[in-house]
Amino acid sequence: MVLPVDTVKFDGQEVAAVLATDRYTAADGVSAVDVEYEPLPVVVDPFKALEPDSPIVREDKEEKSNHIWHWEVGDRDRTDRAFSQSDITVKEDIYIPRIHVSSIETCGCVAQWDSVQEKLTVWMTTQAPHAIRTVLALVAGHLGLAEHKIRVISPDIGGGFGGKVPVYPGYVLAIAASFLTGHPVKWVEDRMDNLISASFARDYHISAEVAARQDGTMEALRIKTVADHGYTDAAANPSKFPAGLFHICTGSYDFSDAFVEVDGVYTNKPPGGIAYRCSFRVTEAVYAVERMADIVAHDLGIDPAEFRMKNFVKPDAFPYRSALGWEYDSGNYQGALEKAMDLIGYEDLRREQTEKREQGELMGIGISSFTEIVGAGPSRHFDILGIKMFDSADIRIHPTGTATARFGTRSQGQGHETTYAQIIAEELGIPVSDIAVEEGDTDTAPYGLGTYASRSTATAGAAGAVAARKIRDKARAIASYLLDVGEEDLEWEPESSSCGALRLCRKTIQEIAFAAYTDHPPGMEAGLEAHSSYDPPNLTYPFGSYICVVDIDKGTGEVKIRRFVAVDDCGNVINPMIVEGQVHGGLTMGLAPALYEEIVYDENGQNLTSTFMDYLLPTAVETPAWETDMTCTPSPHHPLGAKGIGESATVGAPAAIANAVVDALWHLGVRNIDIPITPAKVWQALRENGVTD
Ligand code: PCD
Known part of the structure; x- marks a missing residue:
């Protein structure tokens, strides 16, 4: 249903379309449309939507209920048993509010x-x-x-x-x-259309529990989530997983047991569930486990860094199978956290915090040691609407040695034109400037599933390398013919110059390309082209450790981020400058929901945040100076050892900031403040806990 026939389901839903020959006439046409709305009962709270007397959002559905689906994963009995036998159990309710993608351009x-x-x-x-x-x-x-x-x-x-x-x-x-x-x-779309009717993410009400031993070992994780999907179950997810990859929620920690259940619910809000810079609910998962790790550590009086070191999946445990069924490809979580601690001067900061606290100042240090899961397929597990998730590359080397390469993904600013050209240049020795990269035109590009979920490098990038290697094989056969030597006697020396050459013979790739069209071996097809449809054997598991230091103003409740160190690991990096840019942008998009952004509805379902006056995007003024660094743990199965990076920082940052704020307030009795952590919420928490000046 593109336009509603008789009932509008949410504030901002389009009700009519006006066609005109220019924008001004269209605007006149729109104002000539008179819509009479008769108010109907509304439900915006998913918990109320599940109550028996709630208004039914989808009267058109056979089942008269706002409950869309129930999904669970893990071993419930084993997990319950672990909980009943553990030294301590810690529970917290965590809400990740509805937020909105605000790209430079609307749709x-x-x-x-x-x-x-x-x-x-x-x-x-x-x-x-x-x-x-x-x-x-x-x-x-x-x-x-x-x-x-x-x-x-x-x-x-x-x-x-x-x-x-x-x-x-x-x-x-x-x-x-x-x-x-x-x-x-x-x-x-204009900006207000975009802000009220499209591109909404998160809206997860998470109830998380951890069972742990007194010595600080986390044993089991149990999570129950109510997912507010708005008026339609439109979440962009692989078909098999209605809650996306939320079951990566055991994170970087070696839990023996875990059980997760999620219930999708209809409410009178626009469709939610966009994978806003997070590979299908990974942000929600990471936020939950990273907040819980901090709360358990604080409850036990163990330093959160030491607590994480104790619970990490150890570097020699990879490939690691998580309690919820994922197989992590590689990781060194300790290495990343140690590096972040060194860079920020962790021990000194803790000393400073103790001193500040004695003087009544509020300073907090927050850590987030996240693990992501990106790069879908493998197609045996992942499809969108039945279409298997793989991706592809087509490379054509022209007679004069330049190349056109086409991919099934589509960059939106990530820089594929640069990095894909680098991948091919590295494999074939053709200079980057001689390679044209094209994406996004279905008449010319090979079939692919597109760019989201940090999947492009892991899939299409890999396809580029595989196709280039097919071209190398053919080039070798041509060179062997041209020089009348065995193929096994020819060796690539790509690093010898910017154009690949074959040792022994000094045939360049450009000469071989020309021969492919002018002097190729009899019986061989002319030309130098290759295609690869790459179905990854596994996902890639990038990770990182972020540390955030905050100072809190007792009078106003304002949170000031003093420092933020981000150490990321995406395996082998193709372009360090692009990766750094991805991390910077991602961190700012992680800061946004932590401190500023939230889409708010009143009880009538009216959107109260329909302009940028109310929906607060951080600008350069609010954004701290990010300090970034890397470790490198290659993916064992990706042809280039690369993992995705596009979303890591947005996934990892919110928990580091929230953990820092709660760390600053813990001694006063504050266990949790839901994001966005606004000055008003902090001010209130301070007053409730007896801080008055
Ligand atoms: N890289 C390198 N190296 C490595 C990795 C990576 O160099 N190791 C790079 C590549 O190639 C690219 C980039 O970096 O260029 C990124 O990547 P990735 O990770 O693969 O990713 P992709 O797929 O490409 O992309 C995607 C992402 C996402 S997902 C998001 S959100 C965001 C990010 O991306 N978006 C964006 N980032 C960005 N940026 C920009 N500028 N823009 C945009 O829009 Mo989703 O799911 O959709 O939610």
Whole structure:
């Protein structure tokens, strides 16, 4: 249902479409539409939505209930037993509020139905052009829209961050309108449309429990979550996992047992569940376990760093199978935390904190030692709407030795044009400047699942390396023919110059490329091209340790981030500058929900945060000077030893900040403050705990 027929389900839902030849006429048309709304009962709290007398959000569904699904993973009995036998159990309710992706550009498209060619072209802000084309063909095939007659082009889209994975009503309306009118039709959201009706994430009510021994060993984890999905179950997740990869929530720690259950619930809010800079609920998972680790450590009076060191999965335990069934590829969690502690001067800070506390000052130190899970497939576990998650690369070496390479992903600013060219350059010795990288046009690019979930390097990047290696094999055969020597006598020396050369013969890749079209061995197909559809054997598990130092103003409740050190590990790095940029951007997007951003509804379902005056994006003024560094633990199964990095910092940062704030207030009796940690919340917590000046 693209436009509602009679009942509007949330504030901001589109009710009518106006077509016009220019923006001003369209605006006049919109104001000429008179909508009469009759107020109906509303439910915005998912717990109330589960009560028997709650208004039913989806009257159109057969089952008259707001409960969408129940999902669980892990061994309930073993976990319960571990809890009943443990020295201590610690429980906390943690809410991760609804937030919103705010890319530089909002969503939009131009749809053009060409009735002569019978071809539909859609230029659209999408992170997954091929999947969109397939879905269009599947849902609109009966209108004569066959997949080969649909072209989806994703140009530079002004940032994606997960918000541009879904299909929003505007796209569908533009396509339908172009069909009906025979004209190209453009739809572009304005900022307020975007803020009230699209791109919402999180909204997880988590109840987490840890069973531990008195000596600080964490034994079992039990989590129950109510997931507020808004009025439709639109979460972008691999089909098998309704709560995404939330079951990475055992994190970097060696829990013997764990059990997780999640219930999806309808409420009168817009669709939620965007994987906003987090590979399908990984931020929620990391936030829960990192907050719990800190709370347990504080309860036992053990230093949070020492506590983590004790509980980490040890470097020699990889490949490591978690209690919830994931197989971690590689990691060195101790190494990253030690490096972060050195960089920030952890021991000195703890001493300073003790002194400050004696003087009545509030200073806190927070750690987050997160583990991520990114790079979906493998296709045996991951599909979107049934389409297996793999990705692909096509490389063509032209006769004069330059190359065009096309991929099934689509950069939204991550820099694939640079890093993919580097991958090929490294494998083949063709200079980066001689390689054109193209993505995002379904007429030319090979099929792929797109860019989100930090999957591009792990999948399409790997495909690029595999395809380049196929080209190397063919180049070797050509060189062996040209020089009349055995293939086994030829060796690549890529590091000898910027253009790859073959030792023994000094044939460059450019000479071999020319020969591939002019003088190739008899019986061999001409040309120098290769394709790879890469289905990764496993996901990649990047990780890191972040340490945040905060000072809190007792008078105003304001939290000031004094320092923030981030040590990341994404295995082998392709481009250090791009990776650093990803971490900087990601950290700021982690700061945002920790201290500022939240989409708030009143009890009538009215969005109270529909402008940037109320929904507070951090700017350079609020953002601290990030201090970043790396460790390197290669992925054993990725052809380049690389892991994803795009989302790590957004996933890891919020817990470090929240842990720092609670660490500053713990001695007063504060165990938890839900993010965003606003001055008002801190001020209130201080007053409730007897701090008055
Ligand atoms: N790299 C390197 N090395 C390594 C890794 C990586 O160098 N080792 C790089 C690459 O290549 C790229 C980047 O870095 O370029 C990133 O990567 P990755 O991790 O693979 O990722 P991707 O897939 O590409 O991407 C994605 C991500 C995401 S997911 C997000 S959110 C965000 C990030 O990305 N988004 C964005 N970042 C960014 N940036 C920008 N600028 N923009 C955007 O939009 Mo989602 O799921 O969608 O929510």
